[in-house]
Amino acid sequence: MLLENLKIDPTDLPQLEARDFTPLEKDYLYFRITAWSLFYLMLSGVGAMLSLFGQVLFTFWLYPLLSLWVLMFIFERIGFKYRGYCIRSLDVSFRRGWLFHRLTTVPLNRVQHCEFNQGPLGRLFDLATVKVYTAGGNSSDLDIRGLRKEDAIKVRDHIMELSSRHA
Amino acid sequence: MPKLQLHQPQRQAPLGVIIMFFQNLRRAINFVLAVVVVNFGRDFSWLGMGYTEWGIIFAAFFLVYSFLQYRKFYFYVSGDNFVIERGVLKQEKINVPFGRIQSVNTKQNVIQRLLNLVGLKIDTAGSQQQEINIPALSKAYAKELRDYLMEKRYEHLEEAEESEEEISSSNVGQREPLLRLSIADLFKVGFTQNHLRSGLILFAIVNGYIWEFEEYLIKPFEPYLEETAQTFVGKGFILFPIGLLAFVIISVIASLITTVLRYYNFSFYLGSEGLDIESGLLNRNSYNVPYEKIQYFFWESNPLRRIIGYRTLKVKQAGSQAVNERKLIGIPGLKARALLRIIQMQYPDRKSGRYTYYRPHRLLFIQRLVWLALVPSLLLSTLLYFQDLDLIFYIPIPLFFALVVFLSYKYWRSIRIRVNAGYVEIQKGYVFPKRILVPNYKLQNLSLNQSFLQAWRGLKSFQFHTAAGTLSISHLPAEDSESLYNYLLFCIESSSEKWM
Known part of the structure; x- marks a missing residue:
């Protein structure tokens, strides 16, 4: 084994620090808010149908949905500060979450493949x-969301190149 | 030695007709069973013919069909592919590139054993779950074909990698089994199974069958059943212990039977290319696990097994979760020394290098105490309160509470993780102790999670992702988990060993 005789001081190891992370584009916040709002709009569409053609009162679903929508605003606003990615020469990391924080790191010599994609809302x-x-496994795959298209292509190419060098 | 002659299409052994006949018959029986049960006891006739006549016609049809199936089943080698052609009405051609072969296993069910034939099954690294199965080969031929395919596979892999390094462990390839279960061992393993689980599984199966045929099994007896049920309820206090005893006895017998069926004449070898396991009484299976596909080992025990010092070693292979459940291979009945010997052979440098130990915070204990002991006890007490029951019914609640608290405490104390330059070792479980050993270079990626509760206490949860599933350990102190995170990343990134 390569490491056997090496004495390693934990403090000498490269540290992954919060300040190393690049925040995402501000547009990504608006992207998320738009996506959520569309979702709530769809739900209220269903609610409206039930009220217009059924026996359900408007107040029964409108106020809960509105308050959820406002809560979503606050959560997304705060949560956005915690989102960020970090590309080092040997690994890629992504972190997110305010109440439930999650940090995932993928060493580049373990990357299977890497792809770039953009949905309709993303194009907008x-x-x-x-x-x-x-x-x-699926739960461990890393998605870096909220990059400009040209940045995303650069990041993908960078990861591809580095990971193929290690493979 | 028989020649393989794979450059031209080969058929299976002639007796394969019988194997295929029984395969068809089994499918047909599953299909026809419902019809037969519905008409049970009644005379059945269609187009002027009864059971016997139709039975004979069907059997003759299947015999002809099986014969055609046998005639149309070929396998051969073309270029770098192993090819199987089959099908009577719908022709099918399966191409298996040598490089894609993961392992070649042989299987024998009862009929194959009687006819002295072997089924060959090829596992590939494809996501599509196509069945690649040659059901009827003579024993010698199957062995040769297996060796041939595995050899081709290695040639192919080596070509692809251009690695000059020969498989150095070829001297390990002794054919002396490392472990063979004797009849006595078999009974010990059977008696120390998790009986509760076998009992419940049996119960579930029986229950499923009963309700499937409810119309015919229960409906006719309903008035009678209701009457007996009434008397049973009256004598409930006497019958309960008897029922419990019956359940225990049936469970033990069920575990004994499954153990004998599964592990009869179990033998385990360390081959030159992988682990070889052979076992089974009626269905004789042989598995081959290539060394590089092994991601990690874990070994576990239960209270009964701990008394006689038995552990079960399990091998986790690379693959998706669903595949893994099917492929999880257990090696039962290992004494501590035999187990350590296997581990030592696999990972000779496990003991070198100092380990650093980590333990979870007591929040783990507190959370289990609240959710598993406190909340259920309170719910139960309120339930009893509203039922206006005597105080005597409350007695089990504190006992339950104390038991759960004790078990939670022991569980919390049992969790330990230790790490050195080469390995991560996780230990957990008090009633069902379990130990997981993962070489660092088999790790794929890492995650750290932190909920707001953990943030308040300065704790984090660690997740190790391997190609054979995710392992996690919660409530580690934040500084510890961060330094472990950085250290393991360093280990993964600086290792040049192939994880597969």
């Missing part, structure tokens, strides 16, 4: 996602 905001796949 000029945002794209880079997906990094490993053999570690």
